[in-house]
Amino acid sequence: MSSVTGTVTIQQPLNYRAGGRVQPVDGGQAEEVYEPATGRVICKVLCSGQKEVDLAVQSAKAAFKIWSQMSGMERSRVLLEAARIIREQREEIATMETINNGKSIFEARVDIDISWQCLEYYAGLAGSLAGEHIQLPGGSFGYTRREPLGVCVGIGAWNYPFQIACWKSAPALACGNAMVFKPSPFTPVSVVRLAEIFTEASVPKGLFNVVQGGAATGQFLCHHPDVAKISFTGSVPTGIKIMEMAAKGIKPVTLELGGKSPLIIFSDCSLENAVNGALMANFLTQGEVCCNGTRVFVERKILDAFTKEVVKRTQKIKIGDPLLEDTRMGALINRPHLDRVQGFIKQAKEQGAEVLCGGDLWVPDDPKLKNGYYMRPCVLGNCTDDMTCVKEEIFGPVMSILPFDTEEEVVERANNTKFGLAGGVFTRDIQKAHRVVAALKAGMCFINNYNISPVELPFGGYKASGFGRENGRAAIEYYSQLKTVCVEMGDVESVF
Numbered sequence: 001m002s003s004v005t006g007t008v009t010i011q012q013p014l015n016y017r018a019g020g021r022v023q024p025v026d027g028g029q030a031e032e033v034y035e036p037a038t039g040r041v042i043c044k045v046l047c048s049g050q051k052e053v054d055l056a057v058q059s060a061k062a063a064f065k066i067w068s069q070m071s072g073m074e075r076s077r078v079l080l081e082a083a084r085i086i087r088e089q090r091e092e093i094a095t096m097e098t099i100n101n102g103k104s105i106f107e108a109r110v111d112i113d114i115s116w117q118c119l120e121y122y123a124g125l126a127g128s129l130a131g132e133h134i135q136l137p138g139g140s141f142g143y144t145r146r147e148p149l150g151v152c153v154g155i156g157a158w159n160y161p162f163q164i165a166c167w168k169s170a171p172a173l174a175c176g177n178a179m180v181f182k183p184s185p186f187t188p189v190s191v192v193r194l195a196e197i198f199t200e201a202s203v204p205k206g207l208f209n210v211v212q213g214g215a216a217t218g219q220f221l222c223h224h225p226d227v228a229k230i231s232f233t234g235s236v237p238t239g240i241k242i243m244e245m246a247a248k249g250i251k252p253v254t255l256e257l258g259g260k261s262p263l264i265i266f267s268d269c270s271l272e273n274a275v276n277g278a279l280m281a282n283f284l285t286q287g288e289v290c291c292n293g294t295r296v297f298v299e300r301k302i303l304d305a306f307t308k309e310v311v312k313r314t315q316k317i318k319i320g321d322p323l324l325e326d327t328r329m330g331a332l333i334n335r336p337h338l339d340r341v342q343g344f345i346k347q348a349k350e351q352g353a354e355v356l357c358g359g360d361l362w363v364p365d366d367p368k369l370k371n372g373y374y375m376r377p378c379v380l381g382n383c384t385d386d387m388t389c390v391k392e393e394i395f396g397p398v399m400s401i402l403p404f405d406t407e408e409e410v411v412e413r414a415n416n417t418k419f420g421l422a423g424g425v426f427t428r429d430i431q432k433a434h435r436v437v438a439a440l441k442a443g444m445c446f447i448n449n450y451n452i453s454p455v456e457l458p459f460g461g462y463k464a465s466g467f468g469r470e471n472g473r474a475a476i477e478y479y480s481q482l483k484t485v486c487v488e489m490g491d492v493e494s495v496f
């Protein structure tokens with residue numbers, strides 16, 4: 001693949017089943033796939049119908065029979081090999097991700113590193129997944145077996161296409177499950193590469209399959225009787241629908257949904273670290289990150305100093321061709337989304353917020369980028385808790401600054417949201433730091449940093465941000481089930 005923006009087209013089929021790329025046997029509605037940096041169509045994706053979804057599930061079911069019988073150590077070796085191949089092909093995968101998503105190559109490389117680290121981590125756990133032995137009276141005993149669930153479905157969002165697929169498939173496969181994955185129709189490309197890598201690493205054919213499509217394809221997957229579990233990353237409204245469908249089949253679900261997370265900056269922080277943290281919390285992947293700390297609460301004493309510095313640094317963010325080495329912000333995912341983000345900024349102004357920098361469209365000099373979906377990262381001042389920009393997830397590069405006076409007040413305001421994905425605090429006072437994160441109603445909290453992703457740590461939400469966890473040991477619980485075996489060593493003492 002040539003790595004120049006504006007040149008790539010993709011011809012190969014984007015479904016993956018039984019160990020190879022295939023065209024779907026039914027459905028067939030074609031959706032255009034864009035390169036956000038240029039607005040160019042790079043391919044068309046064919047949405048899968050019910051028959052194709054069934055074939056993918058049957059293929060996974062057949063592979064499950066083999067994979068689930070292998071030992072954890074055997075599975076570990078295969079996953080380690082997949083991690084090695086991803087590492088080896090890091091540049092090619094990151095380039096593909098940048099072309100299809102619009103994020104900078106700098107960030108895409110980090111995403112791919114987190115992806116292979118995730119596979120390595122679960123490969124490491126696979127060999128030690130086990131039940132326990134429990135002694136009972138008279139020499140009898142019981143034991144538990146940690147068993148896989150079967151065919152798991154993964155449904156992904158478009159902001160971290162490859163990484164989301166790894167966060168779901170790595171623990172699923174480590175536990176002995178098979179998977180059918182459906183990426184967002186906006187970013188169908190890189191996940192098929194992951195499927196090929198699993199095959200190259202010698203998983204049984206059909207263990208990891210990809211079906212392409214939107215809501216209709218997703219519904220066929222969720223309703224399929226042979227699907228044992230659904231892990232979903234996406235918006236709250238779709239999460240609700242997924243849970244309703246899962247309820248009909250009594251299928252367990254993991255929901256990684258949206259957020260409107262607070263970042264609390266106390267006056268006793270290191271200002272430089274806090275400013276860096278606020279940029280990390282708001283501007284990765286053009287702000288299209290579920291756990292972003294978009295409500296930046298700043299203690300009034302340092303409001304001016306913090307605001308001045310954060311605006312200065314935001315204005316310096318290099319926007320441009322995402323495949324260039326020095327670009328730090330690329331293009332948003334598509335035109336409707338860019339318009340939506342612009343709409344939030346317009347509404348914020350109408351409601352009394354002040355645009356301290358950015359928020360307007362970025363107009364490139366390079367003619368090949370002129371139809372790309374760029375905007376300047378935005379900092380909003382003069383915000384209040386009741387404004388739409390402070391309440392709703394914007395999913396774009398828009399930070400809202402909110403002054404506060406006391407710890408008690410800020411904790412209450414930080415928790416005053418339907419969401420609960422993440423939260424952060426910057427302070428040098430260790431007691432205060434731990435006290436405040438303990439009081440935050442959010443699943444992923446950061447002290448003196450933000451938006452880093454060690455795969456060893458569980459990630460997931462409270463409240464409307466969902467439930468279940470990805471990463472860390474915790475994810476094992478969501479991809480396995482316990483069988484209890486009770487063993488009698490004596491005679492049966494019948495009641496009858």
Ligand SMILES: NC(=O)C1=CN([C@@H]2O[C@H](COP(=O)(O)OP(=O)(O)OC[C@H]3O[C@@H](n4cnc5c(N)ncnc54)[C@H](O)[C@@H]3O)[C@@H](O)[C@H]2O)C=CC1
Binds near residue numbers: 159256259393
């Ligand atoms: N908590 C987390 O880990 C993350 C959450 N998100 C959230 O995702 C949203 C943005 O992603 P989008 O792709 O726009 O979300 P979305 O909810 O529109 O779509 C997510 C996925 O669900 C599929 N889908 C849509 N309707 C469906 C249905 N009725 N049945 C089955 N599948 C269906 C889509 O095709 C896509 O693959 C944001 O709200 C963001 O906060 C995004 C990334 C990470």
Ligand SMILES: C[N+](C)(C)CCCC(=O)O
Binds near residue numbers: 159451
């Ligand atoms: C990698 N990280 C922490 C920046 C974001 C992960 C969650 C998401 O998929 O939005």
